[in-house]
Amino acid sequence: MELNTTHYALPGDARAVIGSELRRSRRVGKLRLLGTTLVLATLSTAAQAQGVNALPIKAGDTAWMLAAAALVMFMTPGLALFYGGMVRAKNVLGTIMQSFVALAVITFVWIMWGYSLAFGPDFHHVIGNLSWFGLQGVGLNPNPNYNPTVPHEAFMIYQMMFAIITPALISGAVAERIKFKTYVVFLVLWSTFIYCPLVHCVWGAGGFLKEMGVLDFAGAVIHISSGTSALVLAWMLGKRHMEEGEMMRPHNLTMTLIGTAMLWFGWFGFNAGSAGAANAQAVNAFVATHISAAIAALTWIFLDWKIYGKPTVLGAATGAVAGLVGITPGAGYVSPMSAVVIGIVVSLICFYAVTLKNKFGYDDTLDVFGVHGVGGIWGAIAAGIFATYMGRGLIAGNPYQLWVQFVAVVVTAGYAMFVTWLIAVILDHTMGLRVEHEQETLGLDQSQHGESGYEMFEPSMQ
Numbered sequence: 001m002e003l004n005t006t007h008y009a010l011p012g013d014a015r016a017v018i019g020s021e022l023r024r025s026r027r028v029g030k031l032r033l034l035g036t037t038l039v040l041a042t043l044s045t046a047a048q049a050q051g052v053n054a055l056p057i058k059a060g061d062t063a064w065m066l067a068a069a070a071l072v073m074f075m076t077p078g079l080a081l082f083y084g085g086m087v088r089a090k091n092v093l094g095t096i097m098q099s100f101v102a103l104a105v106i107t108f109v110w111i112m113w114g115y116s117l118a119f120g121p122d123f124h125h126v127i128g129n130l131s132w133f134g135l136q137g138v139g140l141n142p143n144p145n146y147n148p149t150v151p152h153e154a155f156m157i158y159q160m161m162f163a164i165i166t167p168a169l170i171s172g173a174v175a176e177r178i179k180f181k182t183y184v185v186f187l188v189l190w191s192t193f194i195y196c197p198l199v200h201c202v203w204g205a206g207g208f209l210k211e212m213g214v215l216d217f218a219g220a221v222i223h224i225s226s227g228t229s230a231l232v233l234a235w236m237l238g239k240r241h242m243e244e245g246e247m248m249r250p251h252n253l254t255m256t257l258i259g260t261a262m263l264w265f266g267w268f269g270f271n272a273g274s275a276g277a278a279n280a281q282a283v284n285a286f287v288a289t290h291i292s293a294a295i296a297a298l299t300w301i302f303l304d305w306k307i308y309g310k311p312t313v314l315g316a317a318t319g320a321v322a323g324l325v326g327i328t329p330g331a332g333y334v335s336p337m338s339a340v341v342i343g344i345v346v347s348l349i350c351f352y353a354v355t356l357k358n359k360f361g362y363d364d365t366l367d368v369f370g371v372h373g374v375g376g377i378w379g380a381i382a383a384g385i386f387a388t389y390m391g392r393g394l395i396a397g398n399p400y401q402l403w404v405q406f407v408a409v410v411v412t413a414g415y416a417m418f419v420t421w422l423i424a425v426i427l428d429h430t431m432g433l434r435v436e437h438e439q440e441t442l443g444l445d446q447s448q449h450g451e452s453g454y455e456m457f458e459p460s461m462q
Helices: 012-028 033-049 059-084 089-119 152-174 180-203 208-212 220-237 253-275 280-308 313-327 336-353 356-360 368-386 399-430 437-442 444-449
Strands: none
Touching (some): 059 152, 059 253, 089 152, 089 444, 152 180, 152 220, 180 208, 180 220, 180 399, 208 399, 220 368, 253 280, 280 313, 280 336, 313 336, 336 368, 356 368, 437 444
């Protein structure tokens, strides 16, 4: 019997012993199948006693998770362009930088303590402990609590990309007026004290919302937490200053549409990758994601056409993102036709939610709460209504699931808003949240970075 031990996460000495035994058996012809099985079982038990998982690593699943991680990473530059095109020209670099810097800052946080707090061994069902600080114990063997067929590091790097884009989403609500150095500190504090605990509660082994049975395939915790936190920050920062005759219109919708396409493309990794394997649920999530985005974009276009008389590019882009947000919590659990309904409804409610800032007087620059906050809340509730695949919602005869989803929404939004307010108060009294009036008038590109997104050159004198 030929046994390939390279697909098993056994220590090197264990593989060497197995190989030696098999070679010896071929020489003497005495070791039978039963004996080989006993050797493997003994070595596997010994390996597990040493803290090593003897779980099979599947190449296809690993390849998919690495590809999905790359797709989710691509979303953050996409978000940078999506946001960058919607601000005034004098703030384009500052806005792009707020997303780009998250790639660096959150990577450091995640590998040092963030991953351990989010997914590490459970501490009172609300957070992980610090036993995985600096990725200690996070190696190339699978972790049976998460993705049991891929190396633990592959799961870690995939989740890192979620951790990066989530606080970057908040930047859209405070664009054009927040201090860059304060924003960097905010990224560290928000990801540590808000994102990591919420992730553990919803996705971490032992988290209380996970144990309640919450359905959150790829991010109600991401969109609700970032959207509601954005609302708090926008309210605390106040409205942007506008000079006489100045318009607040997007300066480059071409850039925004390119960013939308990058987000849409990357979102397949965001949702389908959350299946944790190249399997049927990943296919279901992939299909549902695309359908919801397309239907929501179409719905928003029709709303623009009916109410304002013309279909707008900004509306199409915003609708697509709203559809992606709305489907995310239930992407792995709902049918294609349910994705159609979710896409239509999320577009309708987000279309009107973005007008709330005019009614209530807060300046959510790029409608983070109106799209991600409101869309995420609807998505979480929709998962409790429409789930029929690997989970049962209201229409499948399980009304309790809707209650669990409601609890998750309240906990996530309430905790994120309160702690965001607390962090913002501390930062405002120590570093200051907002740039000076003169700096805001000049633009964040020049005042915060000493650069300009669009250099003007004099004509050649030749």
